[in-house]
Amino acid sequence: MNALLQIEGIAKSFPGVRALDGVTFDVNAGEICTIAGENGAGKSTLLAILGGSLTPDRGSITIDGVRREEYSPRRALADGIVIAQQEPAVVPQLTVAQNVTIGKSRAQRKQVPGAVDGVIADMNRMGFETTPSTPVSKLSPAERQALTIARAFAFGAKVIALDEPTTSMLEHNAAQVLERVREIVQERGVAVLFVSHKMPEVMRVSDSVVVLRDGKNAYRAEIAQTSEQEIVQKMVGRELLGFTREHPMKPDAAVRFEATDVRHPKHPAPLRLAVRAGEVVGIAGLVGSGRTELLRAIVRADHGSTGHIAIDGKPFRVVDPHTSRSAGIAFIPEERKRQGLVLQIPAYANIAMTADHQFNTVGPVVSKKREIDTATIQTQGMSLRPANVRLNARQFSGGNQQKLVIAKWTWRGASVYLFDEPTKGVDVGGRVEIYRLIDRLASEGHSIVVVSSDLPEVISLSDRVLVMRAGRFVGSFEGDDINEQTLVASAMGVAEGQK
Amino acid sequence: MSTPTRSPRRLRVNVQTLGIFGAAAIIFIIFGILSPSFLTIGNLRDIAVAASINAIIGLGVTFVIITGGIDLSVGSIASLVGIVAATFMVSGGVAPILALLIGIVVGLACGAANGLLITRLKLPPFIATLGTMSVFQGLAYVTTDGKPVYNIPPEFVLLLNSYVGGIPVMVIIVAVVGVLCWLLLRRTVFGENVIAVGGSEETAWLSGIRVNRVKVAVYALSGGLAGLAGLILVARINAAQTEGGSPYLLTAIAAAVIGGANLMGGEGRIAGTLVGALILGALTNGLVLLNVPSFYEQIVTGLVVIIAVALDQSAKDWPMLKRGKSKDDVAATPVQELAG
Amino acid sequence: MSTPTRSPRRLRVNVQTLGIFGAAAIIFIIFGILSPSFLTIGNLRDIAVAASINAIIGLGVTFVIITGGIDLSVGSIASLVGIVAATFMVSGGVAPILALLIGIVVGLACGAANGLLITRLKLPPFIATLGTMSVFQGLAYVTTDGKPVYNIPPEFVLLLNSYVGGIPVMVIIVAVVGVLCWLLLRRTVFGENVIAVGGSEETAWLSGIRVNRVKVAVYALSGGLAGLAGLILVARINAAQTEGGSPYLLTAIAAAVIGGANLMGGEGRIAGTLVGALILGALTNGLVLLNVPSFYEQIVTGLVVIIAVALDQSAKDWPMLKRGKSKDDVAATPVQELAG
Amino acid sequence: GCTATPDGGGGAAGEGDIVSLVQADDVQPYEDALGSLGEPEVPDGTKICYVTRTLSNEYWSLVADGVENRAKELGAEVQIFAVNDEASITEQLDKAKSALTQGCTVLLASPISATGLDSVFTDALAQGVPAIVLNDAKGTLPGVVYSGPDSLTTGRTAADYLAEQLPDGGKVAMVEGDPGSSNALNRGQGFEDGLAEHPNLELVAAQTANWDQTKAQDIATAMLTANPDLKAFYVQNDGMALGVATAVERAGKTGEVLIVGTDGIPQAKTEIQNGRITATVSQKPNQEGAAGVDVGLWLLAGKEVPGWIEVPAFIIDSANVADYAEGMP
């Protein structure tokens, strides 16, 4: 019998970029097929074509033996294809229920009366509690992702594509979510295309894997017949050497960055954070534990936050992100698209956004050339792809966009770097590069804070890990105490971490 | 994140609405104190009547604004519809009821034309409706060589400008239209789609919403209501003036925005728009009662509008909702920014 | 994945600009064919002069629009500044040069006031400037009790409304202001910040840009330029009219939007705005030369504006350039949203 | 057909005794009326209300002055109601309504739309409040007195004057006001009717400048470009005429190309003295206002009044401008 979904020779180019170049593979009903590939390999583009929001230059898509003629989201949905976007495609102004039924005709809603309850139930099974009347504007990124995943199955789709569905989730959440997805797949015999940069979960959930490289499918295998190393090797095209921390532990180094009495309107408890020169402090905690708020309060991103900042013992008057910038604090925010970049302007302009007068030539006139050169040099060190800072920020894939956000601060130089989820949506190769970057900054004697939901990441980077719960520090771990069990336990409050 | 105890959006809406309702209340009370005749039934009725045209146009514009668009042609549509309907009745001897229907259809058509320009030619709504604003106005002139149409049949006037049980018909019309608009926006799939398109056009489109149809529909609605307003105008002044509608353009949009419609899209409140129109009506009326010279009247009006909306904003201004409306709220509310 | 061949953005800007330039060219050619006297030096100069006020106001508005705001008070500011400066000269016997400076300062102050209302009171720009529009207009009335100011000193008129080497001073002013605006927008940190704020306020804010300052500055600029326009207006008609500026509100914004300014923020072109103003000027002039009856004039103007911008849009619409401008188009390319 | 509407019109017209005092088809110049009816006296509690258009329009503020001065002269209380936008008919209607509710005993008004205030007039008359229309929008409602010129004649007067000045004819152009406004329509109509009687005058261009001085200047400039042999401009108000004068001056044709304005505002007369404007069809705002006040008081005193107090428009040019040096008649 024919495969449920047949993708044949799909090609798609963007100005100056060939995103897809003859991708061909099949997916059977009841199969979870991972599409692996580096940032920019073309995964999202492929899914966009599958979902009808892009039309391929060449190639064809066949569902249930029927060849797709017209490419539009309506058509795709009618064919029973649902894409759970990499950027959760929800309308904040609408409620959870409305976001489930969005785009469905009254008739369709009648056919599946239990749709909303089903989604709520699934979200519960996935470990996220919410109500139909909750406005989506009130949901955390993780909850939004869960909603996008759960609703994808709500209206009896045949092919569901999940594009990096767990980037904002903690391991155990993600595990729970994907567990539920597996169940559903078995129950209903649908086909799932799965995109993720988290290799462990890829190995765990998928039945088979397709590796895209430079827009071509470079590898196809049953998970059972392959290994993580194998897949990664096919993705990056070379043996990937893992990351090992190089910056020296300096337990005796002087405290470089100290934030005291830090309060955020959402978590009024005062917090104190001190980081030594050359130290990497990881901050772990459940979603909503107030990690992002801590960082935002330090740089005074939100109205009503308070605190005192001292760097190398010298107090700084920090009242808004501007003064915090001048004090030498760099903040790399969690949601790069909305908070880190202006998508419709060139990469170099984004990078130069943190400038005061550094690029001025005569008087107030800035030199674009200098901006471009600086940006180019900075991003070369990070192997940005495509390596052209004149492209608009939106033309870069997730991982590379993250590099742009970091470059925004590195060219300028700061003494303190606050990273919020620095490798969200970044591929294995890219992660290692970013880890090295952070590691280098540390060995240069900067103070680093890394908020991350990715525990292995926290563990491999940090000299010290602080755990947050409900807006407070509930644990502090060093050396051998830094391991998944203790951190998770402390984060969930099962065992109190030793002070 | 723990389950929200009660729907915060509801709450927020209430706070917002309370904000502008509160402002309105304050304005009425102050005028009431300053001028004894202000809070009399008769005068309040006058205010309601005076506000009705802005209210009706404003309701249509509210839908447009929620989709993130703007409709600058409503004034011209009101003028054109008034002239056309009047000509049909006076020169064509068409029955009032029929003329009324024709008028509304013309309004819908004009609006639909706007919608098509915006969706098919992909014109920015500001430009499309700026263009049609002057096209429709021109058509109004051409219809009667710029001359007003007098001798409107009394039946027509009665139809829209009389009393039912002591309540002015046009106030009843506003009430009915208001309720219908609320139902349409908050209780139908179409309403959801309107908000979705305004909240995130891409999401709407990717979810299979026919973005173009939704847009065409809201502009048609806006045109139809502008047409209705144009007919009421005719009934009020016993004549159709070729430029009769033009003064309502800014005031009607103002009513919507004062009421909380967000020009960046995704937000708008039916009740708010009605209150916005009432505030404007009360201001004109009250300042006349207080015999404020017309020059100062403008200054006061401007200041009051600013203060009223400032109150509304501050009502929303408690920390969680800090970066209240404004662009990034649509992109994402602070709550989301703050989520760990 | 092959490395990009060349910068799409550069290209896009050019084509965009070409789009509206092309449209302008077509308009001029058509008029030139229809009316022999249209393309004469003298007439082109008249058009440039007629376009200058819209151009100057439009340039300021362009900055405001790029930040995602709007300024409805420019017309009133122009009126107020004209009245104030004229009163100073005529009643106060102040020297023209000084009056000119005073006028511009008043304009800057009015604009800054707008900026403060928007940043401090968090008012939507539409409301804030709608309010000040009527406040400033009221102030203009009050200053002279609604009466125009005549007998403007000839020196003042000469200052702004004479020729230098056969070129009208106000055209030179437009050119200079245009170049300065271009430098300000494209070649200074301030300009980069303006674009950043318009592109994503949140990003700008977190990057350490003083968003509020940028906004206040932008509205002050808009007010200052509106003031300058008001002074030129006085020089043009040898009088200050209390409502002299009001006709320019919509037309100036139109010039900016025709020129490619995106009311959703983040985009705007100095050259485009100037062309936009020229198109409007050419229309008024050309239609008079062809003696198109007033009624039809409106229709034609509307249609031409629509067509011109449609051409501009389509120029952007060939695949390479799909993504870019208006909210729709951003939406119109999911992958950019989906990427990473 | 007057019926109860939220905008008034409660009492059936004709019921009030005022209406019977008004001799609908009797037309008298103000002077005659004043002669025959004598100085009016002011009963206690008289409150004269004038609902005008925008006071920023010099002409209406002069009419308002006329009303105020006459009322003061006679010692009557007076209140002016102005709108903020020449086009907002309903704003005027709403203000007229509250004027009446505020107990005016005499209601003067310059309706933006000829019938726009009828409902209020009907109420006024029913309550025994005289209703008088000042200038331009002569209505049809029985019992409402009109004080002002026949607006068609203003345009006609201009045509005749130009015919005089240009014995061997030539091309003329007209600069119009807001396309929809009654003044623009009547003056334009009158002018064209007038030209019809002077075949040697050819109307080669007619364009609207929306009462705007700057736009008038740009339009006149273009008209001169299009018709180098243009002989004269008829401009529908003096504000625009000032703009046209500048345009003509810049074309270096001052004196060569005649300019006839309308209204007779002081600045226009100054320019007539300077020779930059040829003439203006002047109206008599002060007299219109004063006449309105008197008519109101006469009616209150139960005197019979003509339905139309004619305050004719007349030509001011270099010949007689000196007689009208100050303000307006």
Ligand SMILES: Nc1ncnc2c1ncn2[C@@H]1O[C@H](COP(=O)(O)OP(=O)(O)OP(=O)(O)O)[C@@H](O)[C@H]1O
């Ligand atoms: N890639 C995209 N992302 C988001 N929105 C888009 C995209 N492409 C187009 N749109 C929006 O959707 C509209 C086109 O989609 P839509 O389905 O409404 O077209 P349509 O099928 O012609 O609609 P209709 O069936 O009502 O005529 C465009 O006007 C644009 O606003």
Ligand SMILES: Nc1ncnc2c1ncn2[C@@H]1O[C@H](COP(=O)(O)OP(=O)(O)OP(=O)(O)O)[C@@H](O)[C@H]1O
């Ligand atoms: N809208 C766009 N315009 C131009 N180029 C684009 C656009 N969207 C994506 N690209 C390019 O197409 C290529 C594939 O992008 P895509 O988003 O599919 O990669 P991806 O595999 O999803 O990456 P990631 O793992 O970071 O999500 C990249 O080089 C990207 O720069």
Ligand SMILES: [Mg+2]
């Ligand atoms: Mg977080």
Ligand SMILES: [Mg+2]
């Ligand atoms: Mg992707």
